[in-house]
Amino acid sequence: MKSNEIIFDENLEMYIFSDELSTEICISLSDSLSASEEELTEEYKNKIANFINNLPNWYNEAVKSVVKRAEQIYAIEAKSKDLQLMNIFILFEQDENELYGLEFRTEFDVEHGCGLKIRGIDYKVIEIGTGEIAFVR
Numbered sequence: 160m161k162s163n164e165i166i167f168d169e170n171l172e173m174y175i176f177s178d179e180l181s182t183e184i185c186i187s188l189s190d191s192l193s194a195s196e197e198e199l200t201e202e203y204k205n206k207i208a209n210f211i212n213n214l215p216n217w218y219n220e221a222v223k224s225v226v227k228r229a230e231q232i233y234a235i236e237a238k239s240k241d242l243q244l245m246n247i248f249i250l251f252e253q254d255e256n257e258l259y260g261l262e263f264r265t266e267f268d269v270e271h272g273c274g275l276k277i278r279g280i281d282y283k284v285i286e287i288g289t290g291e292i293a294f295v296r
Contacts, residue, residue: 160211162204171195179214180244186211188249191296203253210259210279211247217282218244221261224284225273233267241266242273248294256280260293 160175167173171188186207188195194203210217222239229237248260257279265273274293276286286292 160208162201162208165199165204165207175211177214177244179218182243184244185246186249187246187294189294189296192249192252194249194251194253197253200253206257206279207249210257213282217277220282221263221275221277221284224275224287225263225265228273228287229265229267235267237265237267245272246293250276250294250296251279258285260295262290262293 165173165186167186167188171190173186174183175186176183221244222242225242226237226239229235229241243264244261245264246260246262248262250258250260259277259279261275261277263273268289272290274288274290275284276292277284
C-alpha cells in the first residue's frame with residue numbers, strides 16, 4: 160500500500176483486502192482526533208501505509224496476545240483460526256507517536272470480540288480487552 164492510497168470516506172473509513180489474511184479489513188480514522196478534520200500529511204499517511212504493509216511483523220504478536228487473554232479470562236484454548244481481524248483504528252494525531260487499535264472477531268466472545276492497542280514504533284501491545292478497547296483513545 161502506498162500513502163496516496165490512504166483515502167478515507169465520509170465515515171472516516173476505508174477498506175483494504177489483506178492477501179496475508181485473505182480477508183477485507185476496515186481502516187478507521189477516529190473521529191475524536193483533530194486529524195479527522197485536517198488535511199492528512201504525506202508523513203501521516205506514510206505511517207499508516209507502513210503499518211498496514213508491515214502486518215506480517217505485528218499480526219502474530221497481536222494474535223498471541225488475544226490467545227493469551229482467552230486462556231486467562233475464559234480458561235479456553237483459543238486458536239488463531241478462531242480470530243478474524245476486522246478493524247484497524249488510527250488512534251494518534253498527526254504530531255503524535257503511532258498508536259493503533261485492532262479489533263478482532265472471536266469465536267470465544269462473539270458478542271464483544273477482542274480489542275487491543277499496539278504501538279506503531281515497536282509493535283508492542285499496550286492494552287487488551289473487549290473489542291471497544293480498540294477504538295477508545
